[in-house]
Amino acid sequence: MAAEQGRTQRNGRSDASAREPRSSTCTSLKMFLVALSFAYFAKALSGSYMKSTITQLERRFDIPSYLIGVIDGSFEIGNLLVIAFVSYFGAKLHRPKIIAVGCVLMSIGTFIIALPHFIIGRYEFETSVRWVVNSTLNPSPCPVGSPADVAQGGKMPVVPATSCESESNLSMWIYVLLGNVLRGIGETPVQPLGISYIDDFATEENAALYVGCVQTISVVGPVFGYLLGSLCAKIYVDIGFVKMETITITPADARWVGAWWLGYLVAGVITLLSAIPFWFLPRSLPMSGPRGPEKCTAEQTSFIKDSPLLKHKYPADDNTSFIEMAKDFIPTLRTLLAHPVYLIYLCVTIIQLNSLIGMVTYKPKYIEQHFRQSASKANFLMGVINIPAVALGMFSGGLLMKRLKLNIMGAARFAFGTSLIGYFLSLFFFAMSCENAKVAGVTLSYDSVDTISYDKHSVFTACNSNCFCSASDWDPVCGENGITYVSPCLAGCTSSTGSGKSTVFSNCSCVGVAGNFTASTGQCPHADDCDRMFRYFLALSVVTSFIISLGGTPGYMLLIRCIKPQLKSLALGFHALATRTLAGIPAPIYFGAIIDTTCLKWGQKRCGGIGACRIYNTTAYRIAYLGLTLSLRTISFIICIPGFILLSRQLKREERNGIHRALANGGTELEALRKEEIVISNSDQSQQTSDNSTDRETRL
Numbered sequence: 180m181a182a183e184q185g186r187t188q189r190n191g192r193s194d195a196s197a198r199e200p201r202s203s204t205c206t207s208l209k210m211f212l213v214a215l216s217f218a219y220f221a222k223a224l225s226g227s228y229m230k231s232t233i234t235q236l237e238r239r240f241d242i243p244s245y246l247i248g249v250i251d252g253s254f255e256i257g258n259l260l261v262i263a264f265v266s267y268f269g270a271k272l273h274r275p276k277i278i279a280v281g282c283v284l285m286s287i288g289t290f291i292i293a294l295p296h297f298i299i300g301r302y303e304f305e306t307s308v309r310w311v312v313n314s315t316l317n318p319s320p321c322p323v324g325s326p327a328d329v330a331q332g333g334k335m336p337v338v339p340a341t342s343c344e345s346e347s348n349l350s351m352w353i354y355v356l357l358g359n360v361l362r363g364i365g366e367t368p369v370q371p372l373g374i375s376y377i378d379d380f381a382t383e384e385n386a387a388l389y390v391g392c393v394q395t396i397s398v399v400g401p402v403f404g405y406l407l408g409s410l411c412a413k414i415y416v417d418i419g420f421v422k423m424e425t426i427t428i429t430p431a432d433a434r435w436v437g438a439w440w441l442g443y444l445v446a447g448v449i450t451l452l453s454a455i456p457f458w459f460l461p462r463s464l465p466m467s468g469p470r471g472p473e474k475c476t477a478e479q480t481s482f483i484k485d486s487p488l489l490k491h492k493y494p495a496d497d498n499t500s501f502i503e504m505a506k507d508f509i510p511t512l513r514t515l516l517a518h519p520v521y522l523i524y525l526c527v528t529i530i531q532l533n534s535l536i537g538m539v540t541y542k543p544k545y546i547e548q549h550f551r552q553s554a555s556k557a558n559f560l561m562g563v564i565n566i567p568a569v570a571l572g573m574f575s576g577g578l579l580m581k582r583l584k585l586n587i588m589g590a591a592r593f594a595f596g597t598s599l600i601g602y603f604l605s606l607f608f609f610a611m612s613c614e615n616a617k618v619a620g621v622t623l624s625y626d627s628v629d630t631i632s633y634d635k636h637s638v639f640t641a642c643n644s645n646c647f648c649s650a651s652d653w654d655p656v657c658g659e660n661g662i663t664y665v666s667p668c669l670a671g672c673t674s675s676t677g678s679g680k681s682t683v684f685s686n687c688s689c690v691g692v693a694g695n696f697t698a699s700t701g702q703c704p705h706a707d708d709c710d711r712m713f714r715y716f717l718a719l720s721v722v723t724s725f726i727i728s729l730g731g732t733p734g735y736m737l738l739i740r741c742i743k744p745q746l747k748s749l750a751l752g753f754h755a756l757a758t759r760t761l762a763g764i765p766a767p768i769y770f771g772a773i774i775d776t777t778c779l780k781w782g783q784k785r786c787g788g789i790g791a792c793r794i795y796n797t798t799a800y801r802i803a804y805l806g807l808t809l810s811l812r813t814i815s816f817i818i819c820i821p822g823f824i825l826l827s828r829q830l831k832r833e834e835r836n837g838i839h840r841a842l843a844n845g846g847t848e849l850e851a852l853r854k855e856e857i858v859i860s861n862s863d864q865s866q867q868t869s870d871n872s873t874d875r876e877t878r879l
Contacts (some may be wrong), residue, residue, distance in 0.1 A: 198721060207464055208380055212389050214456035215373040216396040218282055221453040223365050223400025224407070225289055225446035226254070229359065231558040233742065234544050235439040239302060239416065239784060240295075240352040241790030244541070244771030251540055253356045253765035257288075257363025262756070264507075267677075273371040275460035281440065282454030289447035291358030292859055295351040296440035302416045304434040304784065305652040306427055320667035320675055320684055321646035327373070380464040398570040405562025406446060412437035427679050430553040432701060433793045436731045437554060454875035515749055520741045520806065523795040523822035525757055527815045528734075532762035534811035537770035538804075544774075545804055548795050549704050550613055550713040552763050560710025560717060568721045572728030580733050587740045591826060594730035597817055601727035602812050608805050611716045613709040615797045616702060618655070618663045618684030619670075621779050622796075625689060640751035642689035643671040651783035657703035665780070741826065773803050 207493035233247050265277070377389045415426055416436040428435050516522060542565075543557040576597075585593060615622050620638035638650050648668035656667045664687075671688030684699050690696035742750050775792065777799040782790035 182653070208389075210456060211373075211376060211460050212392065214275075214453070214460065215278075215369075215377070216393050217456075218278065218373070218450075218453040219393055219397040220400045221446070221450040222285060222369060223397045224404040225285070225362065225450060227401035227404030227562075228408050228442050228446055229254070229292075231412070231543060231554075231561070232439045232442065232541060233540070234554050235416075235437050235549060236352070236355065237343045237791040238782075239436045239439065240350070240355075240787075241399070241784045242350075242352055243778075243789075243792065244544075244774045245768055246352065246771070248540070248767030248769070248771035250352065250356045250359055251767040252764040253359045253511060254363040254366075255759045257360035257365075258359075258367050259363075259759055261367050262363050263782065265371065273462045274368075275457040275462070278372055279454045279457035281368040282450055285362050286365075286447045286451035286454065288358045288361030288363075288378050289443050289450060292355050293363060293443035293447070294358070295354045296416070298354075299351050301420065302436055304428065304436075306434075306654050311405050319532060320670075321643070322658045324670070327368045329612055332858060345511045356494075372733050395570075395574075398573075399568070401566045402562045404446075405443045405558045405566065409555045409559035409562065410631075411442040412553070412558060416437040416440075423858075424679060427682070427700060428682065429701065431551070431554055433655075435554075435811075447691050459872040462511060478538065497669060511746065512572055512753070514744070515746050515753065518742060518746075519825045520822065521750060522736075523818060523825065524738060524741065525754060527818050527822065528738075528754070529761045530760055530815040530818070532758050533766045534808050534815075536766040538808045540767045541770055541774060541804065545800070546713075546768070549614070549797050549801060550709060550716065551702075552713070564717060565724050568724040569728045572725040573731045575725075576729040577732040578730070579633065580736065585733060587737060588826060588830060590733035590737045590740070591823065594734035595732035595816075595823075597726050599816065601723045602809065602816070604723045604726065605805070605809060607719055608716065609801070611712050611719070612801055613705060613712055613797060616663055616705070618662065618665065618702075618780075619689065621794060623662075638665055638669050640689070645668050646671060653780060653782055655702045656684055656698040656700055658687060658698045660690055661703055662690070663702045663782065664689065664698065667698060672698055702864070740765060741829070770804075770807065773807060774800065775875075777803055801857070 233244075233251070236242070236243065237247055270324060364728060373393070377393075381389055396474065413430055414437055415421070415423060416438055418441075432787055543561055544553065546552050546557040546560070547554055576593075580590060580593070583589065583593075617623055618638075619625050624637075625642065627642040635753050639648070646668050647665060650665075650669075650733070652666050654666040655663050655664055656670055656672070660672060667675070667684045667687070670690055671686075672683065672684035672690075673686040673688075675682055675684045677683050684698045685696075687698050690698055711809075738750065738754060757800070777796045778792035778794075779796050780792070780794045782793050784790045
């Protein structure tokens, strides 16, 4: 009785001690899951916020679109600098603390991006409108000069600003680029080390669920990133340092710059907070659930120990030397790249991602320029409409794949079909066009105010010949005739009344023949039919985003299933490396360079030189932007044709090999059964012989 009681107490203690680590393991793992989800949210928020500030950065630093593409691609450059070291050495070190260091670096990089705002001083835009209390003291917009002065290059003599002498030769956008590189370096350990930590210490049935939760949270980040971009774009860049009533431009103006730096401070603080929990998480957790070998039989333990899959799942337990791994790397990579289906899949995804990244990077800018919407509205629509449609499409694609029980060929056909449907729907974007703005001297001549053409026009004509105007300034005014003029001086206006946004210019000789016509500040509003076309554009954009993203999950599963299990890790890593290098970095640069070719009027830097573009040829912009996007996708579809042929051959070959193996295994088993029958029959005969001899001896 006492022995039984002691045994019960021992069992109780052992059960309690078994429950305690399992409970603490579960708690620590859930804490890690929450921390990793928050880190995913933070990095997705700051990444999407960077996309939303493209036009703000262009105008603030007076740089063309291709340089913005360089800045955007610098994140991938930072990522590539350390991804190999982090992926290899990070798994052998304290993974939560490395993730924490990465989050801190991301935060520092985000703060560095906002740093130029506090260095370069106040934002000054070209304007002839001044905020004055007494409107009678307004200077004339049309200073009188000699026609000879105007004829020399069509520009006023430029007096260098005194502040230019003390300005650093280093362009301020360099800080934005360096901060984005640092942000890319810091982001590197979050995904590979975080997912591997969950996969190592979660049970089999929970690992996929946890990874799914993290990926879902990461989709929420871009929504808040674009919404934050929309909010900051409404706020003037120097809010708190200038009187807002003195600002003579609106958020819809091509010179408006929002408080781009404010969002980076918010994103930096959120990213810094995401690093805190990782400092307190353990390096490793006790193995729980059915993964532990103590629950396996001796036969199962032997099988697990000899399993080649386990070696690839837990490489840290393998005692292979670094030299041996290095020797094995090149042959393994050669084997992977010799796989024709994988190679074609890699080419297709690189081309498709070039199209996708270029389109997404400049989509808010396209909405602003083509449909003449404010940056705030463009970012808001991206966050509220487009991103949720993509997230819903990816989720629905995975659900359909599970419901339809698609095999590898079914997944390939599904991904190809959805992409093709989205491609044909995208062709309708070409028909959704708005008429270009009527700007005298830019899109039409002063003489022919009804016909828009993109030939070389001159902003100087007889009606403003008496005015000493600058051709480089962009200070648009809207005349009574519905025509926009580059500046009130070039409109021939000789006087003005009012102040600020309510300034009215009068006696504008270029607006009307009599010379007593007026003009107001800002560009002329676009036609009502453009608003209707914009609604059609948004509706079609949501539908195409949803349909194309339906094939995202099946396409990714095709990558995993088309190769041997032992090559899976290398295939995924090389795919990520190739797409970042050949799509993430170059796509924003050459998309921006092609968009720059459609600019009609460049701004002027305060200290000389070409600045940001003020107005584009919307027809050429639409053809260049949509044409490049769809041309890349057309090339990818052509490459898919040999891919399907090779994939079907591979599947047939594997099916034949499977049948041969089954027949061979069946023949081997049959031979073993025959041998067993022979052994049994021989033993029976010997037993019978021994029994007969025993009977004879007994009879004797």
